[in-house]
Amino acid sequence: MNLRTLILTENACFKAGKAMVPKGIMLHSTGANNPNLKRYVGPDDGLLGENQYGNHWNQDKPDGINVCVHGFIGKLADGSIATYQTLPWNMRAWHAGGSANDTHIGVEICEDGLTNPVYFSAVYKEAVELCIYLCGLHGLTEESIICHSEGYKLGIASNHADVMHWFPMHGKSMDTFRADVKAGLSPKLDNTPSDWSKEAISWAIEKGILRGDNGDLMLRQPLTREQFCVILHRYNKLKGAVKL
Numbered sequence: 060m061n062l063r064t065l066i067l068t069e070n071a072c073f074k075a076g077k078a079m080v081p082k083g084i085m086l087h088s089t090g091a092n093n094p095n096l097k098r099y100v101g102p103d104d105g106l107l108g109e110n111q112y113g114n115h116w117n118q119d120k121p122d123g124i125n126v127c128v129h130g131f132i133g134k135l136a137d138g139s140i141a142t143y144q145t146l147p148w149n150m151r152a153w154h155a156g157g158s159a160n161d162t163h164i165g166v167e168i169c170e171d172g173l174t175n176p177v178y179f180s181a182v183y184k185e186a187v188e189l190c191i192y193l194c195g196l197h198g199l200t201e202e203s204i205i206c207h208s209e210g211y212k213l214g215i216a217s218n219h220a221d222v223m224h225w226f227p228m229h230g231k232s233m234d235t236f237r238a239d240v241k242a243g244l245s246p247k248l249d250n251t252p253s254d255w256s257k258e259a260i261s262w263a264i265e266k267g268i269l270r271g272d273n274g275d276l277m278l279r280q281p282l283t284r285e286q287f288c289v290i291l292h293r294y295n296k297l298k299g300a301v302k303l
Contacts, residue, residue, distance in 0.1 A: 060188035061141040065100050065107075067117040070146075072127035074119075077151040083203040084190055085155055085163040085210055086236075087128065088221040094171040094178060096133040100143045107143075108136030116145070128154045132185050133169030140181045142166075142189050148196065156217025159210050164193060170225065179229045187236065191243035201241040206233050250276045268293045 067073055089099070097107040101115030116127060129146045146152055154165030168186055171178050190204055208223045210216025226232055250271075252260040260278070263269035268290055271277060282290075 060185060060192060061139070062144065062189070062192070063104075063106070063141055064144045065104055065117075066147070067100075067127060067145045069117045069119060070121070070127045071119045071125060072153045073146060073150070075151075078149055079151040079161055081148060081164050081193075081197045081199070082162040083159070083164070083199065083205060084193055085159055085165050085216070086168065086186065086204070086206040086222050086233075087154060087165060087219075088168045088170045088225055090219075090221065091170060092172050094134045094169045094182075096131055096135060096141065096143055096169060099131050099133075099167065099169070100145060106135050106137075106141070125153050127152050128165040128167050130164075130166045130189070131169060132166065132182050132189065134178075140185050142185055148193065155207070155210055155215065156219075157210065157215045159215040162215075163205075163210075164197075166190075168222065173225050173228060176229060179225075183226075183229070183231060183236075187239045187243060190236075190240045194240065194244055201237040201244065204233070204237055204240060209233060246275060248275045249278050249280065250274075252278055266293075266297055268297065 091098075095108070097103065097110045097115065099116050100107055101110050101113075101117050103109045114122065121127075127146060129148055129150075129152050130142055130144045132140070132142050135141050148164055151160055152165045153160060154167075155163060159165075166186065166189065168182050173179075190201075194200060194203065205213070206222045207216055207219040208221060211218050223233065226236070256278075260269065260276075264276075269276060
């Protein structure tokens with residue numbers, strides 16, 4: 060994930076400054092063939108590039124309407140993909156057109172022409188990684204993530220099709236998206252020893268000296284003094300009192 064920050068301080072939503080407790084994440088897509096972040100995020104920070112029309116969302120009412128989201132995903136000036144946080148995550152945004160504004164973090168993915176698999180794959184991956192990060196930050200799960208069209212069906216958002224007019228064109232859905240986030244939230248077990256340590260690790264496991272935590276041996280994690288004392292105590296019980 061390439062996460063950067065440019066808060067839209069001139070937007071009326073930011074000026075309203077209403078706090079919220081995030082209970083979910085809502086994915087949107089912009090509905091316009093313009094994958095460039097500079098269309099929505101500004102002014103140029105040296106990475107975005109200049110928006111020659113000055114119609115980014117860092118103004119009181121972008122395009123004359125009350126609208127603002129917590130973040131955008133799209134292209135930088137050099138063509139690479141990034142995420143820009145544009146509001147504090149715990150600030151109420153104007154993105155859903157319904158009560159989801161009070162509960163959900165809103166993230167817009169900048170659309171291109173919808174048919175480019177390379178661009179889609181890149182922004183999809185960025186969105187998954189962002190949601191993994193946000194879930195960890197706010198104690199959410201993959202089940203807390205919906206898109207705008209799902210929000211409409213739940214009665215908490217206005218009638219928009221995003222992102223389900225786009226994802227299926229590339230073999231994806233919100234179900235696959237949630238599954239990918241879940242996979243990223245699942246703990247990665249660190250249980251495969253290097254060749255030079257296999258014999259010692261196998262011995263320590265067999266003797267009950269090395270047990271790990273919830274199935275994770277954490278073989279490459281730093282050892283705290285507490286953990287060292289526990290391991291030493293187990294060895295001491297195995298061999299009897301050790302006189303130093």
